[in-house]
Structures are given as C-alpha cells and as structure tokens.
Amino acid sequence: MSTVAENPARLEPKPLPVEPAAGTRKLNTAKAIQEAIGAEMEQDDSVFVMGEDVGAYGGIFSSTTGLLEKFGPQRVVDTPISETAFIGLGIGAAVEGMRPVVELMFVDFFGVCMDQIYNHMAKIHYESGGNVRVPMVLMTATGGGYSDGAQHSQSLWGTFAHLPGMKVVVPSNPYDAKGLMAAAIRSDDPVVFMFHKGIMGLPWMVKNQRSIGAVPEERYEVPIGKAKIVREGTDVTIVTLSLSVHHSLDVAEKLADEGISVEVLDLRSLVPLDREAIVAAVSRTGRVIVVDEDYQSFGLSGEIAATLAECDPGLLRSYSRVCVPDVPIPYARELEYAVLPTPARIEAAVRAAVGS
C-alpha cells in the first residue's frame, strides 16, 4: 500500500498555476475535461481512465473522447457493466499509488456500487489513521432536462456530500471543469467529479452558451473548495451550482434591465463547502435564494440555511429555495419542467425575494 512515506513524489507535486487568465481559446466543457485528463496522463504515468464506453465511444457524454487514441487501451480501459468491481478496482489501484479516473456513466447508477464508494473509497484514509491514501477521481454525469426519466436524470450531489470522506466538485463551465479536474486528479483524497450533461456543450442536447467558454491551453488548477462570485449584485444573492448557474445568470441579466441587481455565487465544490464565501455574499444582500437541481429536502439548500443561521441568524432578510420538490424526475416534458429549477421558477423566486 502507498503509505505517505512510500510515496514521497506525491507529497510535493509541482504546483500548477491557480486560475490563470482565461485567454481567448474557446472550448466546450466536454473538451475541457478531456484536455485536463489527457494533460495529467501525459505528466503522470500512474493516471489512467476506466469505465463503461470510455474507450472507442469516448464516454457517453464525451468526457474521454480522443484519450484511447492517444494513450492506448492499457490506460483507457473499457469495463464490463460491473460497477462494484471496477470502482473497487480503482480504489485498490489508488491505494497502491495509481491515480485512476473512474467514470460512473450516470450518477443514478451509484445504487449498484455505493458500498465501494462510501464505505471504502471514502473511509480508508480515516480508518487507516491517515496511513493509506486513495487518490482517485470518480467522474459521473448528472442532471435532467431531456426526458431521460427517473433513473437517468438525478443530481444526487447532496447524497455524496452528506457522506464523509470524499470531496465533491460540481463545475458549471469549461474553465472551471478543466482546472477542477486537474486538481481532482492531483488530489490525494478521493474526489467525486460531477458534471451536468447540460453543461458539456454536447451537439445533441440543448445547451446554454455558457457551456462553451475560454480555456487556457496550459495546465492549471481551480482549487477544490473555493466558490466564485460569477455576477455581482446588491439586491439578492443566488447561491447555486452546475447548470443552475447558467439559468441564474440568464435570469440576473434579464432582471438587470428592470433595475433588480442579482448576485450569483457558483459554489463549484460541495465538499469542502466554501462557507465563508456564502456568508460574505449574503452579508452584502441579506437575501438568499438557493437554486439546486438536487432533491429539496435534507440537502444542499438546507445546509446553506443552516450555515447562515449558525453564523448569524440576523443576517437573513429572506431565504428561499428553488429545488426539485422531493419527487422522482418525471419523464413527460411538461412534468419534468414543472419540477426542475427552471429560469421561470428562479425568476419568480427573485421577484418574491426583492418584493419582501
């Protein structure tokens, strides 16, 4: 096993630039992720990619396109449909010092393999008293909006974040996705990297312009655990993540014409949660709306309310949330869009908040 002492190279990896200027080259999020993984594979022979249809297919959501051609089938490995076995294999390889990037095709499939994830991947470091590290990335697709039904449309990041021992990153755009993936692969902790299908910029799905953006060619990191104010505002703060960042920004732009000033905070990571940034943002506006595509109860939106209440119950002039109301994601479009955090629901929440 790779104890800290046996793996000295990993203790001082050369630091990468942190959040450099974006430049002008534009990529979609899928390409940004491919590029991040490829760059780390070039640098570090112990990095490999494994999962269903990650090879010739390039990942169902194009997270690994081109990697097989570049690195060959020893390092970009298609697996049988045996998630418990191959995620567990990733853990074992990580324990021996490799840096697997393992794809779980849809997060919804965690049900068949969760034991490996939360009882093993997430706990080994603790149970070993810090002696055994699990430097693994579990990459997975989330989210709905295209009628894929109740077993292929969930977000579920709150479930992973609830269970101790794994970092959880949830990028909203190409720049952050590349930097967060680099940070995830280089992290000595297990990281669950959750990309919403709607942010990937896939040609076969509706997309927001924000799924394509400027990305530096060089390697860089976006630190795990740092939220970012993606739009400043003074009337109300939307705390959000992933595809909901796109919708929140659209709503903020629209309402600016009416003189409503909306701040948008992109959390980027759930674990660690940037509680300081949340408190700081809300301190400025006093009004918070959490927009979260995950189920409403027992999750992120409640955690943010608790964070603010614990910090200073007097901070809040208003609190509301726009989430999926504790119902399986329906198939029919009109039902699905009734439960997703759509721009219309976000806009209504902003109007209610500023009216309050």
Place this chain on the structure above:
Amino acid sequence: MTVEQTAPPAQLSRDDRRAMLRTMILIRTYEQAILREYHADKSPGFDIGAGLIPGEMHLSAGQEPVAAGVCAHLTADDALTATHRPHHLAIAHGMELRPMTAEIFGRETGLGKGRGGHMHLFDPATHFSCSGIIAEGLPAALGQAFAFRHAGSDRIAVAVAGEGAANQGAFHESLNLAALWKLPVVFVIEDNDWGISVARSASTSIPSNAARAAGYGMPGIRVEGNDVEAVHAAAGEAVARARSGGGPSLIEVHTLRLWGHFEGDAQGYRPDLEGVPGFDPIPGYEQKLIDAGVVTGADLDVMRGWASEQVEDAINYAKNSPRPNPDEALNYVFVEGPQS
C-alpha cells in the same frame, strides 16, 4: 448441467409458427413506427430532448425471435421483467399497444401517466415491468415467482436481460438465490454481441452464460442462430420445468442488435456494421414459412397490414391523448386515498 442444444425443435403446429411470425412482424412494425416518430421532430441536427418522443430510445429490432419464442409459452398471468430495451418483450407478452404507446409519448393515458417513459413500462394486466438499471429486473422476477409459488399457483416469472447484464452482481446473486430456493423462474439472456460500444468478447470472461447457470446449479442452454423456433424449443423446456416445480433455468440467445444502442448512436465502434442488415431474422423466417407452405405471400401482406393498423392506431391514440397536467407533477409519490 449445461445443456447442449440437441433435440430438434419440438413439433410446432402451423398455427404456432404463424403466431410467432405475426408477433415478430408486429414488433418490427412497432419499432419502425417509433423510429419514425422519434426522429420526425428532432431536427435540425439531433436534439435528444426535443420532439413528441423525447429522451433516450432503445429499440429492439433484430431481437424479435427472443420475445416471440419465449412469450409463446406465457400467459398474461406470468410475470416478465425486462430492461431498458423493452418493447419487443412487452408486445410479445400481450401488453396493450395503446397505453404502452401513450406512455412512450409521455401522455396522461399512458401506463404510467407519462411519469415513467419507455424504460419504465409497468403493466399490472400482464405483470410486466422493466428497469433502466442494468440487471436490476432480475431480483424482482424472483420475488414475483416467490409470490406465485406462495399462492400455490403454477405461474412463473421470466427475467430478461442483455449479455452485458450478466456481469453485474445482481445477475449472479439472483441465479444463486433462484437455484437455492428452486424458484419458478426462467432467466433469458439476450446476447446481441454489444453492450453499447463494448463487444461481448471484451466484457465477458466465458463464451456462454449457460456455463454460469451450471455454476449455480441450474440448467443452462445457449441458442445460436437467432432462430425463433430454437428459442421456442428451449423456452418450452425451461417454462415447463419452472411450472412443474423443477426450479429455474437459464436460456442465452445469440441474437442481433439490428440498429444502434440507442437512437443517435452512429456505431462507429462496430466493425460488422455493413453486414448487419443481412442478419435480419425476419426475412429469413418469412421465407422459411413460405417454403414450408405455412404462409403465402398474400398471408404476409395480411399480417403486415394488420400489424400496421394496430401500430398506427396506437400511435394516433397516443398523439391525440392529453398531456399530463404540470400541476399534478407531484402526484403518485405515495399512495393517495385509502390503503388496500
């Protein structure tokens, strides 16, 4: 206990053969119509979430012999659990086309009132269900079989899954439990050579899942040739064994995925792509029955016409059905009204 496919197919009556061909034609007609409707309004380009039928679409063309051959031995009282690719099995098991199609179109008149979709067809009338999670239909079939036996009936449950599913834990756990408790179950593995882009040879350690059945102490058979009559023969034995208290069996059928994994799949990974249409099982069976004097060309026209009428009726029904009311999106999470 691996059973080789030895005995010549049991004597099939003229009516049996015609019925199986009719079922296969109905399935193919249905899948072609869904294909047409699915793609009708996804352009320009291809937007998976657009159109009258949105979302993923896994069609079963090429796998008709499995459905027709197995379901010929079942009644609507027998249970069947299927997968993300369920249409052929639903149709062969006697699901009404109207509510099935309305579900695929996401309408209030659908089997699941638009809540489920094409991977989630639940039909109490035919004890049919399916799941989008690979191999997860198998355990449920065990439970249905358990309930049937508990009730003292000779009803059975059939669990169908792809060859990719046979590498999941749920498959292995289910085989063991079914054999241990001698449950009236038939496992049917549809080996269409591919699990999305991964070839069987790259996913499965042995050439035949019949050997795995043997490992769990139940008879297993692999049927080559995508031949509905061979499937019928194998299923006949397995179903009879289950009904008479002889416990579970496994049948693996080497079948064919005629189209992509799902619609929109360009299948660039598939080296055999050009030859695939040549393996279509339906023209061959039609010719076989013509040669045997079981059907005439005119009979085939009648069957196709009948199938087309059934299918277009269901599609029109679906299209003219009301859409679900968004205000009712939260209904049905829990039982409302009196408990049963």
